[in-house]
Amino acid sequence: MKELKYRGIAASNGVAVGKLRFLKNSIEKIPSYTVYHxxxxxxxxxxxxxxxxxxxxxxxxxxxxxxxxxxxxxxxxxxxxxxxxxxxxxxxxxxxxxxxxxxxxxxxxxxxxxxxxxxxxxxxxxxxxxxxxxxxxxxxxxxMGKTTTSESILEECIIYTDDLTPSEMLQLDKSKILAFITAYGSQNSHTAILARMNGIPCVVGCGTLPDVLDGKYIVIDGSTGEYETDPSEETLIFYKKIMESEKLRKYQLQRLKGLPSRTSEGKNIMLYANIGTRQDVKCVIENDAEGIGLFRTEFIFMEKTSAPSEEEQFIIYQDVVRKMEGKRVIIRTLDIGADKNAQYLKLPIEENPALGLRGIRLCLQKQEIFKSQLRAILRASAFGKVSIMFPMIASVFEIKEVKEIIREIKTELIIKKIPFDPATEIGIMIETPAAAILSDLFATEVDFFSIGTNDLAQYTLAADRQNPSVSRYYRQDHESVMRLIKIVCENAHKAGIWVGICGEIASDISVTKKLVLCGADELSVSPPMVLPIREKIRNL
Amino acid sequence: MTFSYMITDENGIHARPAGMLVKFAKEMTDKITVKNKDKSADATKLFALMGLGAKKGDTLEFTVTGDNAEETIIKLREFCLKTF
CATH class of the missing domain: 1.10.274.10 (PtsI, HPr-binding domain)
Incomplete structure (x- = not known):
């Protein structure tokens, strides 16, 4: 691969070559004056x-x-x-x-x-x-004589912007967008998340590009974060070829839609997708995922100035469940902690947030918020196939307390004659080494496991996944993590329950074989990775 | 002429059904007003309708004034059954 001149932060894979288009959305200041005519x-x-x-x-x-x-x-x-x-x-x-x-x-x-x-x-x-x-x-x-977002995109282009809101994203004609490049933001900014969800290449944090570049050619590589403005003819041609071959591959993958994710030995894998908002369901369906393996509910909480009500949440969960038409939807309860914060929760600043009051620990402390979420999820279960999953479990007493709360809520719903599915499955995330080691005990308490390798690797290897200076010590496919995965799968199968994997590793084609051999029954990946992983599974 | 209708739709009169009512009301030559508890709204006004905050179980009171009131009410009843 040819190297490009500049580097931002890689946010969504893929190569794109095209003309830059500056999208300046925000109206800085609304003019105000007295009129006489x-x-x-x-x-x-x-x-x-x-x-x-x-x-x-x-x-x-x-x-x-x-x-x-x-x-x-x-x-x-x-x-x-x-x-x-x-x-x-x-x-x-x-x-x-x-x-x-x-x-x-x-x-x-x-x-x-x-x-x-x-x-x-x-x-x-x-x-x-x-x-x-x-x-x-x-x-x-x-x-004010400014052009509006939606009008300006008539031909294929690479969008340069600060950050887009979901509604702005909805208004864009995505078939015309070759890539996104942003001035600010991180891998978790709106534009980055939406780009990944839609399989559009994206590089973020490139700083301010000068206005003269508007309309000029640019090359971006979303997997490395590299980009080059005003590239040479040679670079342009080189990257255009890569872009064309990526496009062709995407097209070829379409033929896998509707086919089972089954290995040549006949083992069926449940191939699900991860989502964070109700809008993402569209991408799940478009990419033919067989269910939702991880519905992160944090966004519903983080984008608000006060905790979302039960009713608000019910509307969202019900909408997702209905759109999935009876396919399994695994909703993970609030996984918020010091690094993912919401101001109204007034969480204290902790010295060691990754080891602090997060996930289930926070929910067991702020039970009113937890209970309203559980009620909303259970009510949504009347509209399809819902499973509830709890994050950051380490000891058996935690899941016992959770189950007690669920029992109370179910009784309450029955008394109030509010419909729900009494057979709603409950499961836990396996993301602490403790939960992996004790998986034989947990297996008798729940209906399924889902291994969250992002955190499991961080806790097993004692390497912060957000700290670049220890990135070479952090590997999700580290032998220690793989052995834990194997232990979890064996214990689950002994007890007759199923295991999924919903960390980033599930989207990594080079590890798919290992995960299937370890005994994973379900893989949950980002929507654009569903078809590539299905192809891989079918070739195993 | 008036008639009452209890909302059975789970979601009450949110934007979509309110929009449909606006469309319907604009097609009629008679004036339609809707009352929910202490608030009332002209059926051709979207914001006012949404502002009624009508939920499942609420009873709406429709008033139709004009030359074709009887006919309009029949259509309106049909419309309500279909929409809310």
Whole structure:
């Protein structure tokens, strides 16, 4: 491989060559001044409204074509909001009575409607707040003469941006995006996560690129984090070839859709996918995963200023479970700790966060939050096949306490006549060496195991996985970790339960064979890796 | 003319059904207003409808005024059964 000139942080694999496109999303400051020509200002607003309506109509049509009626609906709701007479009146009133300029009048009106929706205390309606923000931003951008995100992408390009929100990502036509490159952010920023979910190459943390590069060619390699702006003809051709062959391979993998993940010896592997938000389900289905092996619920908690209510969570879990149409969905309860924080939890600063109050330990301490999550999950179990999984277990008493809590909640649901699936499976993550060594005892307590190799390796090798200076000591396929995996699989099978693997190692093609030989029954991988791993399994 | 309808849909009147009601109301020549507890809204206004915060089990009171009120109510009833 040819080396490229610059280096950012590798965030999503793959090579891309194409023209850069600068996407500057944020409106830094909304202008505010007093207007005297009221009629002119109203006309200016009315024109912007017409343009916005036309944009939304286009977006709706495009979205219907690209991703179907259901995901397009959001734009038709946006149009209705835009047409709402109360919204119009308030904006015009702000201009007439308060002599506000159109931008400010729109912004103030949207604030007003946001507070109305927030006062309903209904999670569905509160979620619509983002939509009001979207239409208000759209109007303001048009008024300020800026192009809006969705309009600007008409040809294939590599997007340069600060960071994208999920709703902005939804608006982008992903078939036109060759790659993402961002100024800031880490492997866990929105853009990086969404890029991985969609199998789009991504490099983050490249710093500010000068404006003159907008529209110029760039080469990026998402697996190494390297990139080069304004590359030589030779480099361009070299990387174009790689990109073409990657594209061809992706296309060839499509023929594996609908086929079983079965080895040549006839062993069936349950090939599942990992997700973090309800939007990710689309990628799971597109890549033909056989279930969801790990639904991380942290994002639902981390993106909020207060703990999400049971109702809010129920809506999300139920939506995911329904969309999976009876396929297994393993929901992992809140795995938050000092490094993944949420301010409202007011967690104390710990000297050793990885060994601190995290995962199940936190849940057993903040039982109200834990119980509302368990109720939401159990209620969702009435709509499909749900399994609940608990993180960071080390001793048997922990799972016993958890089971007691579940029993209480089930009784409560029965009394209140709220439907749930009484046979909902429960399982634990095996991510501490203690849990691996005691897996024979745990196997009689739960219905399944899922080995989280990211943490298991870190705790077994005493090497921090986020500390680059010990990265050569941290290996998920280290012999010690592999032996633990083997022990866990043997103990599980002796007790008649199944074992999955949901760490990063499950997505590593070079280790698939070893994992299957160790006895793994299920592998849970990132959605774009489902088909490559299926191919590997079928060739074993 | 008025008629009452109890919402049976699990999710109440959230954005999608509210949007459908707006569409429906705009097609009618009569004026339709909806009341839930102490709040009421013009059925052609999306934000106002969502602001009713109507949930499963709530009873909505529809008032139809206009020349075709009787006919509109029949259609409205059908619409409600289908949507909420």
């Amino acid at each position: 009221i009629d002119n200002e109203i006309l200016r607003y009315e024109n912007a409204e017409k343009i916005a309506d036309r944009e939304l109509e286009d977006l709706y049509k495009k979205a219907v074509k690209n991703s179907g009626e259901e995901s397009a609906e959001i734009f038709s709701i946006h149009r209705m909001m835009l047409e709402d007479p109360d919204f119009h009146d308030l904006i015009k009133n702000n201009i007439k009575e308060k002599q506000m300029n159109a931008e400010k009048a729109v912004n103030e009106a949207s604030k007003n409607f946001i507070s109305i929706l927030e006062s309903t205390n209904d999670p569905y309606l509160m979620a619509r707040v983002t939509d009001i923000r979207d239409i208000s931003e759209r109007l303001v951008k048009i008024l």
